[in-house]
Amino acid sequence: MLEGVEQIIHQTDPYQLASRKPHNENTVIKLDNLKIGGGNFTLIAGPCAVENPEQITKTAKFLKEEGINFLRAGAYKPRTSPYSFQGLGEEGLILLGRVKEETGLKIVTEALDINTMPLISEYADIIQIGTRNMQNFPLLKSAGAINKPILLKRGMTATLNELLLSAEYILKEGNPNVILCERGIRTFNDHSRTTLDLGAIPVLKEKTHLPVLVDPSHACGHSSRVPALSRAALSVGADGLLIEVHDDPASALSDGLQSLDLPEFSKLYNQIQTLAEVLQRKVN
Ligand code: PEP
Numbered sequence: 264m265l266e267g268v269e270q271i272i273h274q275t276d277p278y279q280l281a282s283r284k285p286h287n288e289n290t291v292i293k294l295d296n297l298k299i300g301g302g303n304f305t306l307i308a309g310p311c312a313v314e315n316p317e318q319i320t321k322t323a324k325f326l327k328e329e330g331i332n333f334l335r336a337g338a339y340k341p342r343t344s345p346y347s348f349q350g351l352g353e354e355g356l357i358l359l360g361r362v363k364e365e366t367g368l369k370i371v372t373e374a375l376d377i378n379t380m381p382l383i384s385e386y387a388d389i390i391q392i393g394t395r396n397m398q399n400f401p402l403l404k405s406a407g408a409i410n411k412p413i414l415l416k417r418g419m420t421a422t423l424n425e426l427l428l429s430a431e432y433i434l435k436e437g438n439p440n441v442i443l444c445e446r447g448i449r450t451f452n453d454h455s456r457t458t459l460d461l462g463a464i465p466v467l468k469e470k471t472h473l474p475v476l477v478d479p480s481h482a483c484g485h486s487s488r489v490p491a492l493s494r495a496a497l498s499v500g501a502d503g504l505l506i507e508v509h510d511d512p513a514s515a516l517s518d519g520l521q522s523l524d525l526p527e528f529s530k531l532y533n534q535i536q537t538l539a540e541v542l543q544r545k546v547n
């Protein structure tokens with residue numbers, strides 16, 4: 264009855280901006296002519312970490328030739344042990360900048376803290392926030408103030424409500440381009456690194472308009488299981504995959520066991536393209 268009021272929507276979700284109510288349209292993230300979300304199926308691939316110029320150049324050129332558009336590699340790595348390889352830091356970003364220039368691939372890389380966020384945003388096309396930082400609220404706020412899409416991974420012990428509220432932190436600061444990623448959760452399972460929660464995908468698609476990717480590599484921790492979980496992710500309606508690929512997994516400085524080698528990646532990519540056609544999804 265008030266002048267100027269056309270419609271009242273009763274919002275019962277605590278994550279108001281991430282909620283499908285009232286934003287019924289899927290968020291589609293556009294990077295030049297590439298689109299994430301809205302029926303597209305996006306493949307993001309690359310080694311866990313940038314290790315040296317030869318490694319990242321070889322992998323990037325291979326992926327480009329395969330038809331992949333997004334290269335993901337960490338320069339700053341969140342490692343469980345302080346004695347493990349921590350990433351090349353700024354030197355890694357510079358190498359990513361070079362391969363981007365050479366190949367035109369879009370760069371996805373992780374920010375671990377607010378201090379390096381501005382530097383990382385100079386090199387990255389998409390900034391990843393990892394599972395361990397899903398509830399690092401200052402980091403989420405700083406991601407919200409940046410003009411780059413954010414790939415937000417689900418915390419290893421986070422509920423979907425918590426994941427969506429973390430996305431809300433970014434959206435609330437004015438950055439509408441958030442991509443969610445299911446990467447496995449901690450359960451009683453001891454047969455697998457974590458448990459890929461595929462059931463979360465259709466639930467997230469009901470609850471939010473944001474694109475949802477699946478990372479089978481970190482979820483299962485073993486390259487032999489990545490293809491099956493990747494096909495399953497496409498089948499349950501994910502918007503894309505994040506896959507670890509290394510030119511020589513046995514010598515990888517991090518996550519070698521779960522990294523596909525180059526021929527294994529080619530084989531999986533072919534399977535994904537075939538399955539996507541059946542499901543009428545456009546692979547990019
Ligand atoms: C990674 O992507 O290499 C990574 C560390 O992922 P997560 O945060 O999911 O463990």
Ligand code: MN
Pocket residue numbers: 311312481507517518
């Ligand atoms: Mn990794």
